[in-house]
Amino acid sequence: MKALSQLFKLIYSIWFVSTLSSCNKTPPQITPIKQVNWSDSISQYGSSSLGLELYLDQPDLNGRSCVNCHLSPTGFDLVFFGKSNSRAQDSIIIQRAVFDPQTGHGHVSIGDAYHIAAYLRSLRISTQTVPNNNSTVVPIPSGISPENVWNGTTPLTEMQINNWDFRNNIAISFEFPKWFAGDETNSLAHDNTDFIPEIDLLTAKEGDVSTAFEAYLIDPNNPNFLALMQTAHYSLTEGERHPGEHNYYNFTTSFDYQRWMATLYFQHAIDPSNNFNFGDELSPNISNFSIADALWDAGNIARRSQDNGDGTQEIDNRLQNELGWLYLGWLTNYGARNSFETQYLGTALKDYGEEHLATLVILKSMISRSDHSQLIYDDIFSLSYLSKDEWLAGAMNFACNHVINGLNNNNPRFILLQDDQKTVTLNNLGYTKQNIINNNFLDSTQKQNLIPLVDSIADFVTNM
Numbered sequence: 367m368k369a370l371s372q373l374f375k376l377i378y379s380i381w382f383v384s385t386l387s388s389c390n391k392t393p394p395q396i397t398p399i400k401q402v403n404w405s406d407s408i409s410q411y412g413s414s415s416l417g418l419e420l421y422l423d424q425p426d427l428n429g430r431s432c433v434n435c436h437l438s439p440t441g442f443d444l445v446f447f448g449k450s451n452s453r454a455q456d457s458i459i460i461q462r463a464v465f466d467p468q469t470g471h472g473h474v475s476i477g478d479a480y481h482i483a484a485y486l487r488s489l490r491i492s493t494q495t496v497p498n499n500n501s502t503v504v505p506i507p508s509g510i511s512p513e514n515v516w517n518g519t520t521p522l523t524e525m526q527i528n529n530w531d532f533r534n535n536i537a538i539s540f541e542f543p544k545w546f547a548g549d550e551t552n553s554l555a556h557d558n559t560d561f562i563p564e565i566d567l568l569t570a571k572e573g574d575v576s577t578a579f580e581a582y583l584i585d586p587n588n589p590n591f592l593a594l595m596q597t598a599h600y601s602l603t604e605g606e607r608h609p610g611e612h613n614y615y616n617f618t619t620s621f622d623y624q625r626w627m628a629t630l631y632f633q634h635a636i637d638p639s640n641n642f643n644f645g646d647e648l649s650p651n652i653s654n655f656s657i658a659d660a661l662w663d664a665g666n667i668a669r670r671s672q673d674n675g676d677g678t679q680e681i682d683n684r685l686q687n688e689l690g691w692l693y694l695g696w697l698t699n700y701g702a703r704n705s706f707e708t709q710y711l712g713t714a715l716k717d718y719g720e721e722h723l724a725t726l727v728i729l730k731s732m733i734s735r736s737d738h739s740q741l742i743y744d745d746i747f748s749l750s751y752l753s754k755d756e757w758l759a760g761a762m763n764f765a766c767n768h769v770i771n772g773l774n775n776n777n778p779r780f781i782l783l784q785d786d787q788k789t790v791t792l793n794n795l796g797y798t799k800q801n802i803i804n805n806n807f808l809d810s811t812q813k814q815n816l817i818p819l820v821d822s823i824a825d826f827v828t829n830m
């Protein structure tokens with residue numbers, strides 16, 4: 367099978383190159399950028415009924431069809447993030463699709479490109495999509511600035527924290543990754559600030575990932591989507607998932623694998639033919655696996671490229687990628703995944719000068735954790751070194767009393783089940799206490815109020 371497909375690829379390449387080199391004598395066909403009116407040619411020569419098939423199944427010289435990289439079973443992302451000006455959109459589809467032997471850019475013949483463009487045009491009309499001009503994947507949260515969400519002194523309640531609307535109403539000062547980094551004037555395939563990566567996991571891993579992807583293309587329903595995301599996730603080695611450990615140091619490749627999965631995630635989230643939306647969860651136990659893991663993991667690999675390499679492997683645009691992806695991932699489940707949300711995201715926010723937001727994120731994560739999670743206690747420690755100083759006393763007071771009340775009421779949520787969790791927690795509570803004692807902003811009364819609270823939690827944990 368494999369040899370046969372190689373042979374096919376070879377024959378195809380010879381045909382492809384010879385076809386295209388004959389096009390070479392008619393320059394406008396291979397330098398599409400110079401032809402002004404592509405829309406008319408698409409109407410004249412393009413057949414929308416042929417386009418989807420070509421999008422899915424017409425391999426380029428590297429054996430990859432559009433869907434290998436763009437991943438949407440229908441190409442809907444090209445419509446959704448496309449240009450609202452339909453002439454501009456037509457021309458950009460042609461520019462990107464047509465193979466140019468001089469630059470090596472592009473993928474298919476001009477005839478095929480017309481069909482694909484005609485199909486995408488009809489998809490826009492049938493789905494009544496208003497293209498968003500490659501604006502952000504979800505709206506950038508705007509509204510109240512973090513320092514105005516709370517005054518730092520009014521006692522907090524769990525209900526109040528749950529009403530903080532991070533997705534829509536608490537402003538951030540940084541960007542989310544765009545769908546495409548490039549535009550009609552600039553092809554930026556190697557830029558790493560966007561979703562679509564240069565690699566594709568289908569080619570890199572084949573096997574189970576291809577099988578799950580085929581099933582998803584045939585029926586892109588939520589169960590097939592979950593199965594595909596899980597298969598892709600577990601196709602990675604431990605090192606690929608945690609570069610900097612397991613003797614694996616290729617941070618760029620790891621980061622691209624996660625972006626590939628993140629692309630898969632978001633094309634499904636924007637697709638109008640399913641009922642899945644950003645932030646929805648599909649797995650029965652999200653503390654083990656969340657459908658949105660790739661978003662968080664992309665940010666985490668950016669972070670690791672600074673901390674875990676030998677200092678030379680930091681990926682390009684590291685802090686922007688770290689912060690944008692971690693925050694996007696966090697917005698899906700607010701810490702219910704039980705990763706190190708508050709340490710990692712909190713640190714990135716603090717590094718970026720967003721200490722108020724870091725404090726709010728820690729408080730929200732703490733009340734979103736799953737039952738029995740050690741992270742509830744870790745969040746208290748996170749507050750002790752990441753909180754905005756002016757908010758530390760108030761935030762710490764809420765966090766400690768929240769846990770103490772739960773423990774006093776025998777709420778099983780706060781009970782740690784494993785001995786190693788208790789050991790780590792007691793250590794962290796020790797550091798928490800030190801951080802409070804060493805903090806130069808807190809006055810002695812504030813310290814005298816907080817320290818017994820931390821001690822009291824430590825007593826509970828010791829006796830669990």
Ligand code: HEC
Nearest residue numbers: 430431432435459462463473546547548549553554555562
């Ligand atoms: C090898 C992977 C790969 C294949 C195959 C591929 N693309 Fe792309 N495509 C990309 C990447 C990566 C970007 C984003 C690059 C950038 O930002 O400049 C992109 C961007 C685009 C854009 C967006 C341009 C813009 O700025 O708005 C369009 C349209 C597009 N591709 C269409 C196609 C079509 C149609 C096909 C099939 C004929 C195709 N692509 C095949 C990787 C691929």
